Amino acid sequence: MTSLVFYFQVHQPYRLRRYSFFDIGAHENYFDDAENARIVRRVAEKCYLPMNALLLEQVERHQGRFRCAFSVSGTAITQMESYAPEALESFRRLARTGCVEFLGETSHHSLAFLGDGDEFDAQVQDQAARVERVFGLKPTTFRNTELVVSNDVARHAERLGFSAILGEGADHLLGWRSPHRVYRPEGCERLKILLRSYKLSDDIAFRFSNRGWSEWPLTSERFAEWVDGLPAEDSIVGLFMDYETFGEHQWRETGIFDFMAHLPGALLRQGRVRFQTPREVVQAQDAIARLDIPYPVSWADAERDLTAWLGNQMQRAAHDALYGILPQVRQAAQAGRPELLERWRRLSTSDHVYYMCTKWFADGDVHKYFSPYASPHDAFITFMNVLDDLARRAAAAIQSSAPAAPCAEPSASAPSVTPSGAKSAPAAAAGPATSQAAAARRSAP
Amino acid sequence: MLGWEFPPHISGGLGTACYGLTQGLAHCGVEVLFVVPRAHGDEDTRFVKVLGANQVPVRGLQAERQLAGSLDPGVLPEFQWALGEPRRSAARSLALCAAPAEDLGTAPPLSPQDQRLVTLLREIVIDSALLPYQDEACYSERLRRLEAAGLPGARGLLDRAGAGPGSTEEVVQNLASVLRDAPRLEQVAREVERFAESLDQGRTLHFSGSYGADLLDEVARFALAVGEAARRESFDVIHAHDWMTYPAGMVAARVSNKPLVVHMHACEYDRSGEHVNPRIRDLEQLGLDAAERVICVSHYTARMLRTRYHIDRSKLRVVHNAVTHKEQAAVVHAEKTIPEPIVLFLGRVTFQKGPDYFLEAAARVVKLEPHVKFVISGSGDMLPRMIERAARLGLARHVHFTGFLRGSEVERMYALADIYVMPSVSEPFGISPLEAMALDVPVIVSRQSGVSEVLTNALKVDFWDVQEMANKILALLRYPALREQLSSEGRQEVRRLRWDERARAVNLVYKEVLR
Known part of the structure; x- marks a missing residue:
């Protein structure tokens, strides 16, 4: 029998509002609540609610023989709590069937693993607690943001108590080996890795509605035949994809819902596969070999690397600046402003640097990916302005909590997000920073 | 023809x-x-x-x-x-x-x-x-x-x-x-x-x-x-x-x-x-x-x-x-003579080119970054009014007027600039940002221009949104990664715009x- 693992990623970032240089020090409403509410409600209506209903029906119809896994980011959970509670309730309903596993990840869908180990641990534990509270079961399988995995990530996950991790079945990682086996990442004792079968996954997630594709239109029977035709030794097929594939990326009109409504039946009729969740797979199967993942691998683009998030100078500068102010933000949180740390975490969501990606400029395909910004540069400017404000508020909070030194040298403690000055002009910046730090202090509660 | x-x-x-x-x-x-x-x-x-x-x-x-x-x-x-x-x-x-x-x-x-x-x-x-x-x-x-x-x-x-x-x-x-x-x-x-x-x-x-x-x-x-x-x-x-x-x-x-x-x-x-x-x-x-x-x-x-x-x-x-790609473009290397960053407007000083919006943005920038020079290069019927306006906005120390520039002076001016702004009110195309980009200068262009349709490595603003124009100038002044991104990618992009294809x-x- 081959184990077929469906895992769906559910995520929503807290998008930023237009925040200009003139807003720094003036107000701290970073997030576009109206836009976030609008998008979460739209996605709930077009994807989460109908698809959850469909999957629940499959679980019931096949009496538990259809099973799947979800990872719902913390920022998606909290936004559903605020804007679409009925959608969150429908996920809970799936959880109660006992046939659906909820995975662990970083609470804020962040790249914390690359930025700060302690923060990574904190976000993972935070998310584990949230999943247990919301869905009733402590997660035992880990998936890192954007499926970024390496030996280090895997070891870290093992230390945090997970027994399985998900990863990308990238060709350059596997070489001649099959993604359809269970492996153990190098350096791990117990943890097993389940890999995404990218060809079969992308047939559904990307190619399904492509009329130029030789297999269009894809039927559930045809897909089941492909799975049936896999080598007999293939013990697992990982179909990992964004949940928004259903109803958002592939519209209802493409027939994607009908396809998914018939797929479990078609696969089960063959008798070749059984549906399992990652937890069940690693309980049932041993790792057949070790897998060395020296460099981070992700599920993004053709490169399967980190270049969609940290590929250009703006992205690296923003990432560095974000983690550069983390110590102050933590200090400020201890000094009585914990909401600053929560805001920082919302900024750590990987989407913010993803919006700064310029990779597809070369092809002129600027609008390939959805972004709330007119350009990657606008994304960078907004993000950096917000970060600047947050840094100033953190500094102000630390200072106002230190009774011994009441505002003696304000400019010294106001950290600047980046070094200032242009081609050969070191002079700028210091002046306004002082006055704005003072302004920030005044407006701080 | x-x-x-x-x-x-x-x-x-x-x-x-x-x-x-x-x-x-x-x-x-x-x-x-x-x-x-x-x-x-x-x-x-x-x-x-x-x-x-x-x-x-x-x-x-x-x-x-x-x-x-x-x-x-x-x-x-x-x-x-x-x-x-x-x-x-x-x-x-x-x-x-x-x-x-x-x-x-x-x-x-x-x-x-x-x-x-x-x-x-x-x-x-x-x-x-x-x-x-x-x-x-x-x-x-x-x-x-x-x-x-x-x-x-x-x-x-x-x-x-x-x-x-x-x-x-x-x-x-x-x-x-x-x-x-x-x-x-x-x-x-x-x-x-x-x-x-x-x-x-x-x-x-x-x-x-x-x-x-x-x-x-x-x-x-x-x-x-x-x-x-x-x-x-x-x-x-x-x-x-x-x-x-x-x-x-x-x-x-x-x-x-x-x-x-x-x-x-x-x-x-x-x-x-x-x-x-x-x-x-x-x-x-x-x-x-x-x-x-x-x-x-x-x-x-x-x-x-x-x-x-x-x-x-x-x-x-x-x-x-x-x-037009010059076969062997002379490498323009201008020695900076002043320490302050330079924000440049270069073109006819006429209604169409929006020099007044440039000044309004300048006034907002210098409130937060006093150590910046704004340069208006070119002549035109609005020049006298612009000089008066700069004075009225309290920008006399911040804005410099070079008058009309010829041939090599133009390239030298671009090379001296840290940021080029084209705030045109209505620009059917607008070739000047491309000239600036070819010399590694990051540019801000008005959305009311044809050139903004073909450029990706440029910041874009509506000409009337002087607050946003100032925001983008400030961002370029304060975030070096943005400047580097735009100048390195911009140069490549300009090279790809070829007349043969047109x-x-x-x-x-x-x-x-x-x-």
Whole structure:
């Protein structure tokens, strides 16, 4: 029998509002609540609610023989709590069937693993607690943001108590080996890795509605035949994809819902596969070999690397600046402003640097990916302005909590997000920073 | 091709575009007969060193020999002064562009590729006082200047002695008067018809040797001279650039019975906002209506032609401008003499270019970053007002006016700048940001521009949103990663904008009208 693992990623970032240089020090409403509410409600209506209903029906119809896994980011959970509670309730309903596993990840869908180990641990534990509270079961399988995995990530996950991790079945990682086996990442004792079968996954997630594709239109029977035709030794097929594939990326009109409504039946009729969740797979199967993942691998683009998030100078500068102010933000949180740390975490969501990606400029395909910004540069400017404000508020909070030194040298403690000055002009910046730090202090509660 | 010359002129890309497009068409194998107005003996030394016949460099002379067979000055004795002498060869423009004027004497021999271009490009010069972007006042001023300089071809006002029934003078006047007086397509067509018939009857025009008394006289005179030339030359398509050549294009189309394509680089609403010169606007309408296809330099311009001139979408084709890549671009390295970062505005200081929005943004920037210099380079009718306004906004210490910059000064200014801003109110295309990007300067461009349609590595703002403009200037000043990203990627992007590709698109338009 081959184990077929469906895992769906559910995520929503807290998008930023237009925040200009003139807003720094003036107000701290970073997030576009109206836009976030609008998008979460739209996605709930077009994807989460109908698809959850469909999957629940499959679980019931096949009496538990259809099973799947979800990872719902913390920022998606909290936004559903605020804007679409009925959608969150429908996920809970799936959880109660006992046939659906909820995975662990970083609470804020962040790249914390690359930025700060302690923060990574904190976000993972935070998310584990949230999943247990919301869905009733402590997660035992880990998936890192954007499926970024390496030996280090895997070891870290093992230390945090997970027994399985998900990863990308990238060709350059596997070489001649099959993604359809269970492996153990190098350096791990117990943890097993389940890999995404990218060809079969992308047939559904990307190619399904492509009329130029030789297999269009894809039927559930045809897909089941492909799975049936896999080598007999293939013990697992990982179909990992964004949940928004259903109803958002592939519209209802493409027939994607009908396809998914018939797929479990078609696969089960063959008798070749059984549906399992990652937890069940690693309980049932041993790792057949070790897998060395020296460099981070992700599920993004053709490169399967980190270049969609940290590929250009703006992205690296923003990432560095974000983690550069983390110590102050933590200090400020201890000094009585914990909401600053929560805001920082919302900024750590990987989407913010993803919006700064310029990779597809070369092809002129600027609008390939959805972004709330007119350009990657606008994304960078907004993000950096917000970060600047947050840094100033953190500094102000630390200072106002230190009774011994009441505002003696304000400019010294106001950290600047980046070094200032242009081609050969070191002079700028210091002046306004002082006055704005003072302004920030005044407006701080 | 009814086009314009290419001076390395600080304000305006019309000649540059004609030059680049012509080169690109030659690369596509299209033979181009380039017809250009130029005042006889008018060395407009404000902009460029124009070489006299005795100064034509080696490269030009080589090309001349090839052209000798194709243009025989003996054919048209009465017209000789009006049609181009062989020295006015396309190769001369080539040479002018490949190297700065002062280096011409030592220019290397033509490459095989350039040799091929020379065989595909021919230039006819029509003696005329027309210049791009002229209005009536500019034209009168130019006539006065030519006269004051005592130049042989500039005897000033039209020589009325030659007037009389059936004279060239009368034909010119008749066309000029319909052009002047809210021209309708039928009326102009009737005049053109009359002219063509007289040519068919073997009549020859005798120009008096002086320029039109006013701009529209001159436009009519140019049109008829082009018609005369069109009768003697063979070609398949007529391609006219901007309104001053539209009547000439119509005449040539009638005389030759070939299709007319007009190219819109800037329309009257771009130049003047709501306060248009109705005569110029009407002449634009005339050419747009008469043409079988209209090439627009941007979607922005195409929208303008749909809404303001009611031109049907099916006639409009968008072909963006590109950049003329110098073979061996001199590496401009300017030593910074002041420590403050420089934010640059460079262009005509006119309503269209939005210098006032630049100042408003500057005022907002210096409140947060006092150590910044803003530079306005260029001249124009708004310059005095801008100087006063800068003073009123308390920017006297922050804003510097350089006045009009020539040739190498322009590049030096770009190289000194840390940020280039093009805040145009209405910019059909706008080539200057590309020049800045080629020199690694990050740019902010107005969304009301054609160039913003083709650029990805530029920051974009609505010209009226001065707060956002200031925000972006501040972001560039404060975040080095943004500057580096834009300058390194921007340089690459500009390199990809090539005239050869644009010419292919233009060639497709030719094929459409020839079907």
